[in-house]
Amino acid sequence: MGRLTHSDINGGCLFAADPEQAFDRQSIFWAPEALSTVLSLRQFGAASDGGQYALDWTSLAAGEFRRGPDGWHGVVALAGASHRLYLPAIPPKGVPLSIELPLDANSDIRLQAAHRFWCAIDGRRLGPSPLALSPQRRRRFVLMMRALDAWLAGHSYREIAEGLFGRERVRGRSWKDHDLRSLTIRLVKNGIALMRGGYRALLRPTSRKK
Known part of the structure; x- marks a missing residue:
């Protein structure tokens, strides 16, 4: 696993590539401030009271996670779509999470990405990606x-x-x-x-x- 760095030029998160795999078969990790569909997750409170969602990270083994100096970056497949996540630390099992939603020019896109992620967790229909090309x-x-x-x-x-x-x-x-x-x-x-x-x-x- 390579060391993660943020590039001032392209906004990507750089990890060592696997020389045994083709470039188009390897995930690209983006910094949340560069790609508005990357969701920044944080631990929220303590143990879940049943009314909040708490992800079981062991069930996301099919996803790809990379650890860097600033935390964890992941590309997770849920409900037939890829969701990009950033967490400063992996929370304990059963602990609920919150999503940071900064108010900026891309808040609407970030809200749509957060809604799709929630729908995936809740078993609802996701709808199209907010950045999907026609x-x-x-x-x-x-x-x-x-x-x-x-x-x-x-x-x-x-x-x-x-x-x-x-x-x-x-x-x-x-x-x-x-x-x-x-x-x-x-x-x-x-x-x-x-x-x-x-x-x-x-x-x-x-x-x-x-």
């Missing part, structure tokens, strides 16, 4: 990443467009004023922006301010 945004991000990979490999915008949308659509008209030309350029530029740190915007909801 199918349209997912498709666009896939196109961005494919366009970025091709651009980094040295392909021209036209070659990228042919790979993304097919040669027939690209070669059916003049490339100079082709609508796919401007679209491909935007995809590459947006992909570059994501690569250079813009991906962190995915950790927070799109602003709803007018």
